[in-house]
Amino acid sequence: MKLIIDEHSPTPPFEQLRQQVVDAVRTGTAAPGDKLPTVRRLADELGLAPNTVARAYRELEQGEVIETRGRLGSFIAATGDxxxxxxxxxxxxxxxxxxxxxxxxxxxxxxxxxxxxxxx
Structure with a gap:
């Protein structure tokens, strides 16, 4: 799953990330159990503040799209779309x-x- 940020979009970066992950789950591009990059690594790759990525991950977790397994990291949840x-x-x-x-x-x-x- 390739995540990108459109700097010219009126949509905030955390929402762009959240929506891309949801879309990837919905289309089957991301499967249950797939590991997501760490917050720090994804923030570095996309040139974002770690708090921006953390917010997207928090919202995805609240929506049961991803699950965080402590030090093991964040994964696409097995609960589906x-x-x-x-x-x-x-x-x-x-x-x-x-x-x-x-x-x-x-x-x-x-x-x-x-x-x-x-x-x-």
Whole structure:
């Protein structure tokens, strides 16, 4: 995985890093267990302050995209694509809510399709 910073982008460098790692996980470029560079090494490679890289890593860890294993370093987490996990949770909450309202699956799917702009 090649990480780069666009100095002319209005997006802050820590967010550029965070998004690139998320995209790499989503596309399969980065696989669970892949080791990330140390904060210091990546900061040196990209010409960034270590705190900038550390912030990106912290946010990735909070989002369960990466995991830090103490002195061993940071790795792509085995939990998978964070966007897909959030979507699965939202779908489960939707299904639970529809059941609570007494709607059957067909009616719930029709409502979801309409919300997504899909015509049956």
């Amino acid at each position: 964070p966007t897909r996990r959030q979507a699965q949770r939202a779908a489960a909450e939707f299904a639970e809510r529809m059941r609570g309202l007494g709607l059957d699956a067909q009616d719930a799917l029709a409502l979801a399709a309409a919300a997504l702009g899909i015509r049956p």
